[in-house]
Amino acid sequence: MPKKTIAAIDVKNKKVLIRVDFNVPIEDGIISDDRRIKAALPTIKSVLDRGGSAILMSHLGRPEGKGFEAEYSLAPVAKRLSELLGKPVAFPSNDCVDDKAASAVKAMKPGDVVLLDNLRFHKAEKKGDPAFASKLAAYADAYVNDAFGTCHRPEASMVAVPQAMGSKPKVVGFLVEKEIKYLDGVLASPAKPFVVVLGGAKVSDKMPAIERLLPMASAVIVGGAMAYTFLKAKGISVGKSRVEEDKLGEALRAIELATKTGAALHLPTDHICATEFNENATDISIFSNEVGIGATYMGLDIGPKTQAAYADILKKAKTVVWNGPMGVFEWPKFAGGTKAVALAIVEATANNNCTSIVGGGDSAAAVEQFDLADKFSHVSTGGGASLEMLEGKKFESVAVLDEA
């Protein structure tokens, strides 16, 4: 069932408690990447423009949960948000549920914005504590979940707060609505060919997604370090490449599952390798599967033949889901495979009416790095949350919200 959205509720003269994901990188008080703040603006503006007031709450990093820690304060976010909204953002207290916070919320007028400080200064947040949740719920007339990056976590602000709202409206914000539409909705009946691209460091992280998506997919393309666990399982020499020895059996099972379901499971056939895990490595060679990777080398990117073969498959796709880079994309010498895959998906999106979804985390960082982010149908803002949604998990934080 689709969830009710913020657009569907009357917010005039109402106080709306919005769980946002303002977990942004901050160093010495400076926010180096404000994308998560910008992603929440449509929901916040929708409340303000319709005569409501917005109480914003978020976590930031991993404080101990024993009270205020300056390093994890959301104060710099209040400043940045105020610049982005072009209006004052009140930041009344370093404790989200003390008297100062409560009286600031009580005094709010339509159009006002209050940002509460880091929810995780209270251990109760991580524990999902109902008493803590009731205090937050009491602030408002309606609750909005627009924190996609945290949707897979059953923390108090995600589950116990909407539960404590009782019969008051509890809805999704525009960001969460869009994430669900792509990560869940598109996968309900993907246009074919449906190609899944999986990469990154660890095969263990991606195995549940592989198992769920293989039966639906036309093809699964594998790259990144996780490919070496598959290749080793098949008896191919992988030299010093990163391998999860305890996952060789699971890799073989996935290969068998692909045979059963009829999906093509593509593994790299050549590799860009170096003798050391180093950005400035100079001893770089390309090895194919026929000869195997030399004993003193490790695979750090997919090779040119693999890049071309993967690009060919992707350009013909009608639906693509991509999670995890093809190599160590952070280093220019080993970024070529990830870029080739990104460009092929962009081409399919532009020329083949393909719906393209980039799972968050490192693949989202890669497409940002290549300046291609706006050329995909959807780039998810959640790493862990988007992967869990691709695994088909249902989130309690979404289930608890009102249906449309």
Ligand code: AMP
């Ligand atoms: P993940 O978080 O599992 O998506 O993994 C992303 C990380 O995997 C990135 O930091 C990449 O640099 C790294 N990575 C990708 N390919 C390789 C490889 N062949 N060897 C080692 N690390 C890799």
